[in-house]
Amino acid sequence: MKYADNILGTIGNTPMVKLNKVTKEIDALVLAKVETFNPGNSVKDRMAVKMIEDAEADGRLKPGGTIIEGTSGNTGMGLALGAIVKGYKLVCVITDKQSKEKMDILRAVGAKVVVCPTDVEPTDPRSYYSVSRRLSEETPNSWYVNQYDNMSNTQAHYEQTGPEIWEQTDGKVTHFVVGVGTGGTISGVAKYIKERNPNVKIWGVDTYGSVFKKYHETGIFDENEIYSYITEGIGEDILPKNVDFSLIDGFTKVTDKDAAVYTRKLALEEGIFVGNSAGAAIKGVLQLKEHFRPDDVVVVLFHDSGSRYVGKMFNDDWMRERGFLEEEVAKAEDLIKDHLDKPLVVVRTEELVSHAIERMRKYKISQIPVIDINGFVGSLDESDLFRHYVTDKNLAEKPVREIMGKPYPVVKAGTPVEEISKLFSKDNQAVLVELGEGRHHIVTKYDIIGSIK
Structure with a gap:
């Protein structure tokens, strides 16, 4: 009988x-090492x-101990399997940008x-690095894993992942491309493969908001490069000890949008349902295509499963909110389709300015049309309100008609976006779209900017 003990x-x-399909523009054999087949x-x-x-x-780590680790979710899952089988408790410290699915799975x-x-x-005491360390200091019989600087991370890939890739390609691998987070995968695989063939090129995939690429190229740790980003599992605002830059031949950076779009492409075009860092990795491979020749064997590693991103990259609403969906925006109706269910907020000529201000605050809007019994007769803009307030502190108790500006232009739902854009000026901050049956919706500069892909 053949079975695993656990x-x-x-x-x-x-x-x-x-x-095949997603790499059709690459003149080389591209192979994916699909790590989602691991039990976690x-x-x-x-x-x-x-x-x-x-x-x-x-x-x-002693019997009955507590394992504590800061994780983006996947390491936590692996630790959980080990903890279950070996009888340990586990505390996972995770950032709020990680998907809900990852948090639910860990629980x-x-x-x-x-x-x-x-x-x-x-270094902030609220960061998941700091909280992990603090919890390990406060918890009796605990072990802080610290996957970033724990060299067993790299060693695992030197002993396992590297040899598997070498054997599966019959030693013909010429390039290895992988997203870099803790650095264990790229460094362990690179060490093993380069010991057998120093000519194999190792490429790391980085993300915008991370320090790896510039540090590798210049030796400068540039804090100006650090900012929050959406892509999960790759990039860092620190330099983990597991990242051996001497083994890496180069980095390429992939945008949040491209990572998300190509995560979906892998599922739709290859039938490979993998996670966010896989989308970044395959886009990185495409960005590096000029480095590959027809006889090359390019191996790209896909870290995790798409099931952990169902509420994110595989959710149309989530993608649309961030401008990641490749949807053509050509007409007025395209600009407002995502918020058609929201009512048009208006104010009447005889209402007090304080009413308009209250409404703008409640609905978090900067422009508001003014109406009377005949229809649209004016407009209020937050910049106009501010200018009037500077000269008249009693502004709030005046009727809207005394300070309102010109009414916003009204366009048909089929009006091209280019024509709508021309209607915006220093004196006009919005456009109204006529939807029929007396209904209208407002388009602002924010909507126009949001339509830019």
């Missing part, structure tokens, strides 16, 4: 899959168990989940 015995030996559905299972076993061996496998803000400095 779920940990199923980690590794993930398949290599040839990519990500590459992180490998290093999570390795880190646990090494900590057990040297006494850092489902018994982890206590602590959520921290994303947009803070690593």
Whole structure:
């Protein structure tokens, strides 16, 4: 009989899959190492168990102990599998940018989940780095994993992932491309493969808002490059010890939008349902296509499963809100289709300015049309209100008609966006779209800017 003693015995030996449609413009063989076949559905299972076993061996992790780690979700899942099988408690500290699915999955496998803000400095006491360390200091019989600087991370990929790739390609791999976060995967695989063929090129995929690419090219840790980003699982605002820059030949950066769009492309064009960093990785491969020749064998690693991003990259509303959906915006009706259900907020000529201000505050709007019994007769804009307030502190108790500006232009639903754009000026901050049956909707500069792809 053939069976594993427990779920940990199923980690590794993930398949290599040839990519076809999404890489059709690349004149080389492109193979994907699909790590979602691990039991925890990500590459992180490998290093999570390795880190646990090494900590057990040297006494850092003792029987009945608590494992504590800051994670984007996948390492937490791998640690959870190890904790379940080996009898440990687990506390996962996660940032609020991670998908709800990741948090729910961690709780489902018994982890206590602590959520921290994303947009803070690593040294901030609220950051998930700081909270992880603090919890490990406060919790008796605990072990802080620290996957960023724990070299068992790299070693796991040197012992497992690298040899698998070498064997599966019969030693013919010429390029390895992978998203870089903690650095364990790229460094471990690179070390193993370059020991066998120093000519293999190792490319890291970085994201905008991360420091890796510039640091690799210049040696400068530029804090100006650090800002929050959407892509999950790659990029950092620190330099983990597991990132061995000497083994990496170069980096390419991928935008949040491209990472999201190509995550969906992999599912739709290849039938490979993988996560956000896989979308970034395959877009990185496409950006590097001029480096590949017809006889090359390019291996790209896909970190995790698409199931963890169902509420994000695989959700049309989420994609649309961020301008990531490739939808043509050509007419007035296209600009307002996502908020047609919202009523047009108006104010009447005889209402007080204070009423208009209250309404603008309530609905978080900057422009408001003014009406009387005959229809649209004027407009109010926050900049106009401010200008009038400077000269008249009693402005709020005056009727709207005394300070209103000209009414907004009205256009048909089929009016081209280019024509609408021409109607905006210093004196006009909005346009009304006629929808029929006496209904109208407002278009602002924000809508026009939001339509830019």
